[in-house]
Amino acid sequence: MLLFGSDGLNAKLQLALLDLYGWSPTNGVEFNVFLGGSCAGPPQIGNLLQYDVVVTWTACTPTNPVGWGNVLADYVGLGGALVIGTLAWSPGLEFEGDINLPGNSPFHVVDGSSFFARSFHENTATHDATHPIMQGVTLIATPFSDLVVPDPGDPDHAAATVVAYWDDGKPFVGINESCNIAGITLYPPRFWTDDGALLFFNAINTVFSRDCGEPDIIEFTIDIKPGSDPNSINVRGRGRGNIPVAILSTSVADGDAVDFDATTVDPLTVEFGPDEAGKAHPGQPLGHIEDVDGDGDLDLLLHFSTADTGLACGDTEATLTGQIRGSEEVIAGTDSVKIVPCR
Numbered sequence: 001m002l003l004f005g006s007d008g009l010n011a012k013l014q015l016a017l018l019d020l021y022g023w024s025p026t027n028g029v030e031f032n033v034f035l036g037g038s039c040a041g042p043p044q045i046g047n048l049l050q051y052d053v054v055v056t057w058t059a060c061t062p063t064n065p066v067g068w069g070n071v072l073a074d075y076v077g078l079g080g081a082l083v084i085g086t087l088a089w090s091p092g093l094e095f096e097g098d099i100n101l102p103g104n105s106p107f108h109v110v111d112g113s114s115f116f117a118r119s120f121h122e123n124t125a126t127h128d129a130t131h132p133i134m135q136g137v138t139l140i141a142t143p144f145s146d147l148v149v150p151d152p153g154d155p156d157h158a159a160a161t162v163v164a165y166w167d168d169g170k171p172f173v174g175i176n177e178s179c180n181i182a183g184i185t186l187y188p189p190r191f192w193t194d195d196g197a198l199l200f201f202n203a204i205n206t207v208f209s210r211d212c213g214e215p216d217i218i219e220f221t222i223d224i225k226p227g228s229d230p231n232s233i234n235v236r237g238r239g240r241g242n243i244p245v246a247i248l249s250t251s252v253a254d255g256d257a258v259d260f261d262a263t264t265v266d267p268l269t270v271e272f273g274p275d276e277a278g279k280a281h282p283g284q285p286l287g288h289i290e291d292v293d294g295d296g297d298l299d300l301l302l303h304f305s306t307a308d309t310g311l312a313c314g315d316t317e318a319t320l321t322g323q324i325r326g327s328e329e330v331i332a333g334t335d336s337v338k339i340v341p342c343r
């Protein structure tokens, strides 16, 4: 692991990490620390590639911030893993260049800065307690932090995940979709309290392993073209139109395998078919809630444009995915299809 710190503030982090890793000269964890490193000009890619993980810290104005951002992006592109710690991901403090391309840094660049003391208490702060980065992290305070970790409303960073917020609701910890670049915003080691080093330890291990944990996928039952079997899909000419797909509610009491209430599915999150078509009529946020299969419980009926689904000759089944309203839980169901006309 290679650590670039600024302002000489990395000594406490280094010592804490060595302690957490049970470091000894023989355990194979090699640390290399550049004091003041991130204020200087960017390193050479060949230097970075000697390390599995690079940790950077910016609480100063980097020399050649574009060069920094480009070489770090190159490093990750060549298989490296990165933890970016920062006081603020705002002009004058952040790395620029390719590291800010979509899919790389989970940070959202903000104009201007507003630094506040912040605290994180696991009992009161919004966070994903199951995320590997947050394991054992219960309490951190910091005298300064800017509001910089990802803005899910920013389309360039929509794929990044906010793992934790400070108690005041400002973003705190984020990670990119590939799980190889983590971002943490708090004023650095000299001042933080409690689990700050553990947070970095977890982040380093997470990006090293690329293991962000997978959300559980809830399997549910769909019926493509309710009332029809086989489910013939006409992919040509006038007959194409829309495909109705029912998400069926199930209940263990009725002899089904799982309890599932189809009316809790957010219709705006559903995707269907190889091209992941959204529901037809996106301007109408709701699907049709009705008892599609006549078994007494309410189901959710949605329609999809056949052309948008990407279904084509050779396909024998189609999958619908989505999310439960107000939840990160991913759901998926699959049913058979018979594509016509096909020779």
Ligand SMILES: [Ca+2]
Pocket: 223, 224, 225, 226, 227, 228, 229, 230, 231
């Ligand atoms: Ca059917």
Ligand SMILES: [Ca+2]
Pocket: 248, 249, 250, 251, 254, 295, 297
């Ligand atoms: Ca049912």
Ligand SMILES: [Ca+2]
Pocket: 248, 249, 290, 291, 292, 293, 294, 295, 296, 297, 298, 299
């Ligand atoms: Ca029903």
